[in-house]
Amino acid sequence: MKNRWWRKILPAVAVWFYTSRFLTGCGPFGDVVLEEDGLEVPSEEEEDLIVVGFSQIGSESVWRTANSASIQNALSRENGFFLEFNNARQKQENQIKAIRGFISQRVDYIVFSPVTEDGWETVLQEAKDAGIPVILVDRKVVVEDESLYTTWIGSDAEEEGVNAGIWLEEYLAKTGREGESINIVVLQGTPGASIQLGRTTGFESVAEKHSNWRILEQKSADFTNAKGEEVMAQFIRKYQDIDVVISQNDDMTFGALKALEANGITTGVNGDVIVISFDAVREALELVAQGIINVDIECNPEQGEYIAAIIRKLENGEPVEKENIVDEQIFTPENVEQYLDTRTY
Numbered sequence: 001m002k003n004r005w006w007r008k009i010l011p012a013v014a015v016w017f018y019t020s021r022f023l024t025g026c027g028p029f030g031d032v033v034l035e036e037d038g039l040e041v042p043s044e045e046e047e048d049l050i051v052v053g054f055s056q057i058g059s060e061s062v063w064r065t066a067n068s069a070s071i072q073n074a075l076s077r078e079n080g081f082f083l084e085f086n087n088a089r090q091k092q093e094n095q096i097k098a099i100r101g102f103i104s105q106r107v108d109y110i111v112f113s114p115v116t117e118d119g120w121e122t123v124l125q126e127a128k129d130a131g132i133p134v135i136l137v138d139r140k141v142v143v144e145d146e147s148l149y150t151t152w153i154g155s156d157a158e159e160e161g162v163n164a165g166i167w168l169e170e171y172l173a174k175t176g177r178e179g180e181s182i183n184i185v186v187l188q189g190t191p192g193a194s195i196q197l198g199r200t201t202g203f204e205s206v207a208e209k210h211s212n213w214r215i216l217e218q219k220s221a222d223f224t225n226a227k228g229e230e231v232m233a234q235f236i237r238k239y240q241d242i243d244v245v246i247s248q249n250d251d252m253t254f255g256a257l258k259a260l261e262a263n264g265i266t267t268g269v270n271g272d273v274i275v276i277s278f279d280a281v282r283e284a285l286e287l288v289a290q291g292i293i294n295v296d297i298e299c300n301p302e303q304g305e306y307i308a309a310i311i312r313k314l315e316n317g318e319p320v321e322k323e324n325i326v327d328e329q330i331f332t333p334e335n336v337e338q339y340l341d342t343r344t345y
């Protein structure tokens, strides 16, 4: 067990935090909110808990809410952790401020899900200089020096995109349409996010093998339901003959389905347009079962236990893999029924 000497000074840090907040109107870490209810410090009895500072991207999707819940459940006090949860509200600057706050607090581990791939070098170097291991979760960063983070846990986004392409290939062959010209529109996630880039590259790598597939347009709808509806409505106005909608998450799919329905366009197994979605949250799986969404490529948000297991290994001085890919599968009307009852999110 590490000597967590700095815990002794945490109460003083807390007083400093609240005093400066009172005197200046904002916290010593700028306007960042470290937790919804303010900075918490472990009490004396909690001294042996492992302190983890976690910066979540935001709460843009059902998937994200499930991911936050999984991490909060796994890194609970009962499991030996003290979790500082930060919601960055989709802003990289908020994540950077939160990470700096965690460094000042001298947490044991920093965990974060980077909203975009780029722009992390400086703050990760600061964490490394402070000797705090950084665990990336869900999304990746691009840095020259990979020793700036300890490990990453998440989905193979490129493989998810490839799986979407292969599913479409097989579906078109099965329905006798492999020779037809196929017009595709893509609702993309947050620009510059590793998951968006991976899904795009993966799907494109399959699409480029088919000269009859035409990607009419790819546009970001930022992983949200409202923007999914808005961007889909734009696509419908612009293109007369859409055969396939690829939506890089379920929330955008829900929005897109509203726009399609409002324009009298049917979807799915017996519809006008093939719909391929990502995430596989319960509501979307129900639409797969009803044949309204053709296929849902899973992105597994239940990453909390993976993080807890990795931290325990690090605490015991055991080596960990640099990349840890979570288990995922593909849901179609043929296999989805058996999973509906157990889906909790």
Ligand code: AHR
Binding pocket: 060, 061, 062, 063, 064, 138, 139, 195, 223, 248, 249, 250, 251, 278, 279, 299
């Ligand atoms: O990074 C994971 C993606 O982010 C999920 O597909 C999406 O729903 C979330 O907002």
